[in-house]
Amino acid sequence: MGLCTQDACEVWQYLAINGSCSECAAYTHQDPQDVASCIADDCELSDFLNFSGTCEKCPDYSNQNVSDPKSCLTETCAANAVLLVDGSCTPCPEYTYPRADIKECIFEECTDVQILLENGRCEDCESYSHPDFIEGKECVADVCSFNQILNMNGSCDDCASYTYPDSTGKACTSDNCDSSQKLLVNGGCQDCPEYELASVGGLSCEEKTCNGLRTFL
Secondary structure, three states, X not given: OOOOXXXXXXXXXXXXXXXXXXEOOOOOXXXXXXXXXXXXXXXXXXXXXXXXXXXXXXXXXXXXXXXXXXEXXXXXXXXXXXXXXXXXXXXXXXXXXXXXXXXXXXOOOOOOOXXXXXOOOEEEOOOOOEEOOOOOOOEEOOOOOOOEEEOOOOOEEEOOXXXXXXXXXXXXXXXXXXXXXXXXXXOOXXXXXXXXXXXXXXXXXXXXXXXXXXXXX
């Protein structure tokens, strides 16, 4: 009586009921636990199911198409998000924005008169202000002392002698003294003593004379 035999099948084949090998359907392979059947691997989201029924890694910046596990797709990210190497999207942190290829978050390099906005772009500070010196994300103005004015770049300048800051705090001025007053170093006027008038230039008082003789008013 003859012995029964069966073929030794390849991984892409299954053992048919007649003992011969038949090809597994596309996207399946022989079940290691049951050579008479074919199965498809259950792939992770980072993989796709290839023609042989096994899992293969998706290319960088893509992941499995959940509606068709046999293919990979690249997600369409939101406006302020970037595409990660695993194919998923993630929002850019504050003060950054997506690079043109949407694969990295970047920010602009600001000048010394600009601040960095939350959208990662630079903006000029307005007149009489400058970027804060810690993070460069806010425009600030220095706090000036009583004899200083705020200049266009937001820092303070000393008023020259015989002047003081005007009501805006952005320009130096002095009082308009009459002929009987002298101009003080603080920019104010002071009455001259009796029988004296302001000198030429108005910074001191002197006795009034006529033809070299003292004149008393």
